[in-house]
Amino acid sequence: MSDSYTVGDERENEQDGAAADRADGRNVSTPDPVDETTGETTPSIQHIADADTVIEAADLTVHYGDVEALKPVNVRLPAQEVTAIIGPSGCGKSTFLRCINRMNDMVDAARVGGELRFRGKNVYDEDVDPVALRRKIGMVFQKPNPFPKSIYDNVAYGLEIQGYDGDMDARVEEALRGAALWDEVKDQLDESGLDLSGGQQQRLCIARAIAPDPEVILMDEPASALDPVATAKVEDLIDELAEEYTVVIVTHNMQQAARISDKTAVFLTGGQLVEFGETNRIFENPENQRVEDYITGKFG
Amino acid sequence: MSGSSDVADLTRAGSDIPAGRNLAVRGVFFACALLTVLTTFGIVVVLFDGALGFFREETLFGLLSGVLGGVLAGSPAEAWAALRTGLGTQVTVREFLFGVEWSPIIRPRSYGVLPLLWGTMLIVVGSALIAIPVGTATAIYLSEYADRRVRKVVKPTLEVLAGVPTIVYGFFALSFITPIIQRFFPGTGTFNVAAGAIVVGVMIIPMVSSLSEDAMSAVPDELRNAAYGLGATKFEVSTDVVVPASLSGVMASYILAISRAIGETMAVTLAVGMQPNITLNPLEQAQTMTAYMVQIGISDVSVGSIGYQSLFAVGLLLFVMTLGMNLLSLWIKGRYQEAYR
Numbered sequence: 001m002s003d004s005y006t007v008g009d010e011r012e013n014e015q016d017g018a019a020a021d022r023a024d025g026r027n028v029s030t031p032d033p034v035d036e037t038t039g040e041t042t043p044s045i046q047h048i049a050d051a052d053t054v055i056e057a058a059d060l061t062v063h064y065g066d067v068e069a070l071k072p073v074n075v076r077l078p079a080q081e082v083t084a085i086i087g088p089s090g091c092g093k094s095t096f097l098r099c100i101n102r103m104n105d106m107v108d109a110a111r112v113g114g115e116l117r118f119r120g121k122n123v124y125d126e127d128v129d130p131v132a133l134r135r136k137i138g139m140v141f142q143k144p145n146p147f148p149k150s151i152y153d154n155v156a157y158g159l160e161i162q163g164y165d166g167d168m169d170a171r172v173e174e175a176l177r178g179a180a181l182w183d184e185v186k187d188q189l190d191e192s193g194l195d196l197s198g199g200q201q202q203r204l205c206i207a208r209a210i211a212p213d214p215e216v217i218l219m220d221e222p223a224s225a226l227d228p229v230a231t232a233k234v235e236d237l238i239d240e241l242a243e244e245y246t247v248v249i250v251t252h253n254m255q256q257a258a259r260i261s262d263k264t265a266v267f268l269t270g271g272q273l274v275e276f277g278e279t280n281r282i283f284e285n286p287e288n289q290r291v292e293d294y295i296t297g298k299f300g
Numbered sequence: 301m302s303g304s305s306d307v308a309d310l311t312r313a314g315s316d317i318p319a320g321r322n323l324a325v326r327g328v329f330f331a332c333a334l335l336t337v338l339t340t341f342g343i344v345v346v347l348f349d350g351a352l353g354f355f356r357e358e359t360l361f362g363l364l365s366g367v368l369g370g371v372l373a374g375s376p377a378e379a380w381a382a383l384r385t386g387l388g389t390q391v392t393v394r395e396f397l398f399g400v401e402w403s404p405i406i407r408p409r410s411y412g413v414l415p416l417l418w419g420t421m422l423i424v425v426g427s428a429l430i431a432i433p434v435g436t437a438t439a440i441y442l443s444e445y446a447d448r449r450v451r452k453v454v455k456p457t458l459e460v461l462a463g464v465p466t467i468v469y470g471f472f473a474l475s476f477i478t479p480i481i482q483r484f485f486p487g488t489g490t491f492n493v494a495a496g497a498i499v500v501g502v503m504i505i506p507m508v509s510s511l512s513e514d515a516m517s518a519v520p521d522e523l524r525n526a527a528y529g530l531g532a533t534k535f536e537v538s539t540d541v542v543v544p545a546s547l548s549g550v551m552a553s554y555i556l557a558i559s560r561a562i563g564e565t566m567a568v569t570l571a572v573g574m575q576p577n578i579t580l581n582p583l584e585q586a587q588t589m590t591a592y593m594v595q596i597g598i599s600d601v602s603v604g605s606i607g608y609q610s611l612f613a614v615g616l617l618l619f620v621m622t623l624g625m626n627l628l629s630l631w632i633k634g635r636y637q638e639a640y641r
Contacts, residue, residue, distance in 0.1 A: 103525065108447065135531030145522035148545050157540070158530035205526070212530065 054079045054216060054246045055100055059114035062095050062104065062271070069095045070271040072114060077263070082238060082247045084261030084279065086254055088294065092271035093250045097218050100248065101137040102130040118216075135162055138209030138245075142221040144201035146193030146208070151176075151185050154193045154204055158212035171211055178244075179207035180237050199230025206237060210245065217241060219249040223256065235260050254295060258283050266291045347619055350612025353604075357390035358382070390606065396613060402576040402592075404610040405601065413614060415576035419493070419586035423568055426497025426582065427504060427561045432554055434501075435508025436543075439550070442509065443516035444538045455513070462506035470570030473499035478571070481583070491573025491585035499571055500564050504557040511556065515549020516542050552629040559625035563618065565590035589614050 055077040062070040070092045077083045085093040095104065102123060104110040115122040123133050138158075146154050155172045164171070172189070176182040181203040185196070193204050202222060209217055219238070223231040238260050241247050251257050257264055257279065264279040268290055275282060275291045286292045312319055353359035358366065363386030370379025391411045399412015438458070442451050473495040481495060482488045519542050527537045543550065573585030574595050587595075593611055601607035 101529065103528065106525070106528065131531050131533050133531075134529055139525075139529035141522060141525060141529070143522055145520075145526045147523060147526065147541060157527070157532075161530065161532050161536050161540075208526070208530065218529075 052078045054119060055248070056117040056120075057096070057099075057114070058117065060096070060099060060116050061113040062092070062099060063111045063113070064107070065109045068271060069110075070099075071273075073273045075265060075273055075276050077246065077248060079246050080242060080244070081262040082242045082249060082260055083263040083265060084257035085248065085250045085265045085267060086252070086257045087267035088269060089252065091267040091269055093265075093267045094220055095271070096267065096273075097220055097248060097250050100216070100218055101134045101139055103134075103139065105130055135212060136214050137216045137218060138212070138214040140202070140205050140209050140217065140219045140222045143225050144198055144205055146196070146201050146204050148192065148194060150190050151193050151196070151204060152189040155207050155211050158208060162212055164212075175207040175211035176204075178210050178241070179203045180233065180240075181207055197230070199226050199233060202226060202230065202234055203237065206234070206241075210241070214245065216246045216248065219247065221250055221252060224252065231256075254283075266294065268294060344619075347612055347616045350609065351616040354606070354609035354613040355389065355391050355393060355396070356386060357388050358386040360386075362386065390609075391613075400578060405596075405599075405607045409606070411610070413589070413617060415578050416587060416589045416592050416614065417617070418578045419572065419576065419588040420562055420590070422493050422579075422582070422586060423497050423500055423564070423572065423588055424558055424561045426493065427501035428554070428558055430498060430501025431504045431508050431557055431561075435505045435553070435557070436512055436550065438505065438509035439512035439516055440538045440543070442513045444534060444542060455510070458506045458509055461502070462510070464503075465566075466503065466564065467566040467570070469499045469503050469567040473567060473571035485583055488583045489573070489585055491571065491575075492583050493572055493579075493586050494582035496568045496572035496588075497582065499567050500561050503564065503567065504560050507557040507560060508553050511553030512546070512550045515546035515553070518549070519545045548633045548635070551632045555625050555629035555632065559622045559629070562625065563590065563622050564588075565594060569594045589618050593618075 053076040057073045057075050059072040059074060060070065061068065061072050073096060085096060087093045098104045099112060099116050100118070100123075104112060112124055116124060118133065118137070121128070123130075135158075147157065149157070152172055155175050156168055159168060159171055173182060173186075176185065181200060184200060185204075188195075193201065196204060202225075206217075206222070222238075223234045226234060235256065238247055238249065242262070249257075249261065261279045263277065264282040265276040266274050266282065266286075266288075268274045275286060275288045282291070283295060286295060309315075349359045349361055353362065356363075363382065366382025366386065367379045370376065370382055396411050396413050398414065399410055400414050401410035401412045402415045403410050442455060446454065474490070477495040477498050478488070478490060478492065481492065488494075523541050523545055524537050527541045532540065568588045569591040572588060572591060574587050574591060575585045576592070577584055577586040579586060593614055596607055596611050599607070
């Protein structure tokens with residue numbers, strides 16, 4: 001371990017323990033220790049067994065106009081684990097995340113090449129309806145963005161547009177409990193979501209994302225606008241979410257990635273996925289020199 | 301403790317900022333602002349005084365000069381007569397506001413403004429029924445659906461529509477809309493409410509669409525993304541998120557458009573006619589408050605006659621209505637902004 005590596009030992013050990021517990025408890029197949037390298041551009045990508053792959057990128061590229069935002073990405077993200085995507089600003093980590101639920105569609109100039117498979121289906125196929133895709137893949141954004149509606153309506157919205165006609169109250173409560181917000185807001189469900197604090201708003205957004213029970217939850221730097229206390233709460237929550245959902249989280253905060261994730265993908269400048277694998281290994285013993293430099297704070 | 305020589309000199313005297321220029325600039329700007337305030341004040345005074353003449357037979361100005369003239373001429377009787385005239389009642393406010401017969405020039409005279417108000421309301425309701433749905437849909441299209449190139453063409457085109465002189469809209473109603481109405485409803489006269497309402501509706505569409513689009517574009521993308529991320533369709537994002545979040549601006553645009561329809565003059569004078577009429581049949585002719593004012597303004601009624609005075613009373617009522625609408629729009633804007641920001 002390098003001198004400048006700033007994650008405290010205690011925390012690291014915690015993280016080790018948690019990851020080990022989880023792997024043991026849920027029979028997640030561990031990545032093949034033998035490197036299946038996929039060409040020169042992505043030398044350190046560990047592959048996982050197909051059965052556990054939820055999201056798979058195959059030569060996925062993104063261009064904004066003439067600018068190449070993402071060099072061909074090949075990676076498989078495992079089910080029911082937290083995958084952290086880290087990297088310096090402008091490295092394409094958010095771009096990659098937004099490919100997964102096709103939020104890049106909203107950017108006029110964005111062009112996507114290659115394939116991004118969700119449960120084996122290329123989401124960029126002609127016959128894919130992005131609306132249907134996004135109903136299976138929830139998203140939490142950088143800045144808390146509750147609708148200017150009541151807390152209840154915020155959580156219920158996803159279910160409403162999907163035409164859910166079951167016990168809405170129960171689902172709202174379940175989602176709020178899932179987001180560790182129920183006890184704080186159960187007496188003010190009719191009040192505006194905007195009246196909550198920033199951290200509560202972000203947990204409300206998480207409740208909103210999990211209410212329709214998606215398979216995957218994408219998080220784009222969900223704690224970057226929060227204070228340390230609220231950040232800790234959101235991180236705890238992410239840990240719990242991974243028991244039910246596949247979580248892919250973009251963060252610029254390496255300690256956070258080390259604390260909460262099982263797998264880590266490192267993007268570096270130029271939109272290149274440089275290394276992917278077990279979080280512990282990436283942080284303790286990265287294969288790629290640039291990744292090591294980045295993680296140890298030599299740049300980025 | 302440091303000596304005074306170490307203290308930074310931040311006083312104006314110690315700098316090279318000219319003191320006088322600031323004051324002069326401030327003075328010029330203040331004078332410009334004052335000009336509009338004074339003009340508004342002058343208009344309000346003239347309107348009120350003129351309207352007073354309608355109800356009291358004599359304006360306040362006329363009353364004062366009459367009394368003063370009598371006193372100066374040493375004739376108390378003359379001053380008394382002027383005072384009596386000035387304080388007498390020509391038309392009661394009640395008759396004006398609730399009377400259903402408007403004929404201030406032709407005998408038997410009656411001074412109920414309701415037929416004119418009714419004509420104005422028919423235009424307002426009719427044009428709002430056209431402009432609000434079409435304008436709102438246009439705004440949603442421009443803000444949420446249209447790609448940049450389409451918006452670049454459509455938005456300026458709409459604003460051209462807003463720049464067409466209203467008299468041209470009047471011709472358009474007479475020469476284009478009315479003939480079409482007559483084809484479907486033979487027997488419809490040259491002047492009819494429907495043509496006026498349609499043409500005013502078209503006229504105020506840009507107001508609704510442009511102001512609403514501004515409000516919708518100002519809705520932060522984070523809110524849209526939140527809904528898209530949940531699997532909302534474009535339509536759901538528009539109706540569930542964008543419109544509610546921009547409601548204050550959208551409502552304000554409706555009210556400003558309605559206010560414009562109330563005050564609209566030339567097009568309705570040409571299209572709707574000059575016949576005060578309380579009717580629900582849009583194929584009949586009617587007369588709006590504004591059209592009446594045009595009629596009297598270009599007629600040969602003499603200054604000081606009741607026909608002349610009625611201009612001010614109707615004008616004052618119009619002013620109160622549009623002022624009320626503008627205040628309402630401000631209130632709505634402030635109120636909803638609080639709830640949504």
